Amino acid sequence: MSFIADRMDCIDASGIRKVFALAAKMKNPINLSIGQPDYDVDEPVKEIAIQAIRAGFNTYTQTWGIQELRDEASAYYERRFGTPLHNVMVTCGVSGGLFLGLMATVNPGDEVLCGDPYFVMYKHLVTLLGGVCKPIDTYPDFKLKAEAVEAAITEKTKILVVNSPANPTGVTLSKDELEALAAVAKRHNLLVFADEIYEQLQYDGDPCTIAGMYDNVLLMNGFSKMAGMPGWRVGFAAGPEDLIQEMNTLQQYSFVCAPSFAQKAAVHALRMDPSVHANAYRRKRDIIYNGLKDRFNIVKPTGAFYMFPEAPGGDGDAFVAKAIENNILVIPGSVFSERKTHFRISFAAPDETLERGVEALNRLAQ
Ligand SMILES: Cc1ncc(COP(=O)(O)O)c(C=O)c1O
Numbered sequence: 001m002s003f004i005a006d007r008m009d010c011i012d013a014s015g016i017r018k019v020f021a022l023a024a025k026m027k028n029p030i031n032l033s034i035g036q037p038d039y040d041v042d043e044p045v046k047e048i049a050i051q052a053i054r055a056g057f058n059t060y061t062q063t064w065g066i067q068e069l070r071d072e073a074s075a076y077y078e079r080r081f082g083t084p085l086h087n088v089m090v091t092c093g094v095s096g097g098l099f100l101g102l103m104a105t106v107n108p109g110d111e112v113l114c115g116d117p118y119f120v121m122y123k124h125l126v127t128l129l130g131g132v133c134k135p136i137d138t139y140p141d142f143k144l145k146a147e148a149v150e151a152a153i154t155e156k157t158k159i160l161v162v163n164s165p166a167n168p169t170g171v172t173l174s175k176d177e178l179e180a181l182a183a184v185a186k187r188h189n190l191l192v193f194a195d196e197i198y199e200q201l202q203y204d205g206d207p208c209t210i211a212g213m214y215d216n217v218l219l220m221n222g223f224s225k226m227a228g229m230p231g232w233r234v235g236f237a238a239g240p241e242d243l244i245q246e247m248n249t250l251q252q253y254s255f256v257c258a259p260s261f262a263q264k265a266a267v268h269a270l271r272m273d274p275s276v277h278a279n280a281y282r283r284k285r286d287i288i289y290n291g292l293k294d295r296f297n298i299v300k301p302t303g304a305f306y307m308f309p310e311a312p313g314g315d316g317d318a319f320v321a322k323a324i325e326n327n328i329l330v331i332p333g334s335v336f337s338e339r340k341t342h343f344r345i346s347f348a349a350p351d352e353t354l355e356r357g358v359e360a361l362n363r364l365a366q
Contacts, residue, residue: 010127015335016120022324029329030357032345035167036230037305039280041265042272045227049265057264061257064248065090065236069263073221073236076270083212085219085238089248090263092255093230094197097220097237098125100247100254101193105159106131113152114161115144117168117308117336119195122161132156135338142169142299142308146180153188160190162210165198168336168344169308170285170301175208182213191243192217197235198304200226200274203282205302216240223262225304226277227269232262281305284347284354291358292345295365305348308333312365316343319364328360 023029041049064070065088074085091097098121106112108130114122116135126133134157136148149160162181164173173181185192194210194217211219222235235258237247251257289300289307296309311319316333320343323330333342345361347354 007128011124013124015332019320019324019329019331019335022321023329026324026327026329029327030353030360031329032347032349032353032357033329033331034346034348037225037228037277037281037348038350039228039277041227041229041232042269045229045265045269045272048268049232049261052261052264057260059260061090061260061263063252063257064244065258066260066263066267069236069267072267072270073238077209077211080207080274081209081211083209085211087241087244088236088238089244089251090258091220091222091235091237091247091251092233092258093224093235094195094220094222095121095235096233096251096255096258097218097222097235097247098122098193098195100250101218101220101237101243102126102129102131103250104243104246105191109156110158111154111156112159112161113149113157113190115142115163115166116338117142117166117333117342118161119163119167120336137338139339139341140299142166142171143173143177144181145177146184149181149184150188153184153190157188158191159193160185161193161195163195164210165202165301165303167198167304168306168331168333169299170304170306171299172202172205172303173208174205178208178210179213182210182217185216186214190216194219196221197225201278201281201305202303203278203285203301211238218243223266223269226274227266227272228277229262229265229269232259232265234258234262234266281347284349284351287351287354288345288347288358291355292361295362305346307345307347308342309345310342314341316340319343323361323364326360326364328357328364
């Protein structure tokens with residue numbers, strides 16, 4: 001008899017596991033698969049974490065996080081977007097926020113809409129909870145459009161996930177596009193889960209937020225990408241009071257709190273100049289996009305650090321297998337999508353790796 005709960009059958013990690021099993025055999029690969037920035041935590045921010053540890057700030061914090069960070073998250077949204085946040089809680093990364101948020105809202109049979117391609121966690125967490133994740137095809141431009149959302153809504157639809165800038169496509173939505181999505185959600189009384197983790201990494205157009213466009217938005221953001229601290233596990237969520245309260249109840253019985261020293265440091269990360277990393281990564285985006293655009297069919301990414309080209313020949317799985325044989329590590333699109341025609345490149349890598357990647361991928365596409 002197995003000790004494993006039936007619900008674990010709902011989660012399928014085989015696609016990505018296969019890629020990493022193959023990758024483990026590669027020696028010094030051209031690694032364009034990484035989902036975290038290649039910049040380190042800023043020195044002043046590190047210093048604050050170290051000082052906090054030395055000063056004995058090593059206990060539990062309040063379940064909802066330190067007041068200073070909750071206030072600063074709201075002040076940051078106000079400075080950046082003109083929209084303060086209400087009912088802010090500190091989470092263990094955006095993953096923590098997603099987990100608590102979905103746990104608190106998804107009943108068996110409830111439908112959750114998200115764009116396809118999607119960040120893998122959405123689909124698997126919804127399925128784990130007995131919900132039904134309904135990905136909405138956004139090919140070929142990868143924009144989640146209000147009309148497509150409207151067409152997918154049934155009487156069971158409860159949540160709409162909006163991720164801009166997006167993983168795995170790097171596509172961003174404009175203020176008008178977000179407003180149209182918020183209007184559909186409002187018309188159909190949906191709860192919006194807004195995953196804005198890549199919000200600081202936008203290269204073209206004005207950064208914008210869906211927070212403040214509609215009352216029933218659970219806004220999530222975090223420090224893994226903007227502040228280069230994915231291992232420190234801090235993020236924040238803000239939204240309707242009753243939902244945030246339930247998420248806190250769940251946090252009390254699960255994560256307890258986000259790491260104490262990291263919360264202190266995160267306050268200062270929100271005060272750093274957001275344009276520094278965006279400028280550095282715009283340049284990386286240009287290296288890889290300009291290097292590949294003539295041989296690959298690619299939507300130019302305007303944010304995050306990914307792009308999602310079509311695989312030559314139209315089979316992303318086969319192309320990635322061939323890439324891996326040639327020492328290039330990229331992720332098949334089938335991991336993020338109901339289609340398997342594309343593949344994901346991450347440009348969160350040193351310039352030299354990007355240049356080697358451009359050359360090797362172009363050779364492979366010939
Ligand atoms: C779209 C998206 N949301 C959430 C996360 C999780 O981030 P965190 O480290 O804050 O849990 C990631 C990480 O790759 C992501 O790409």
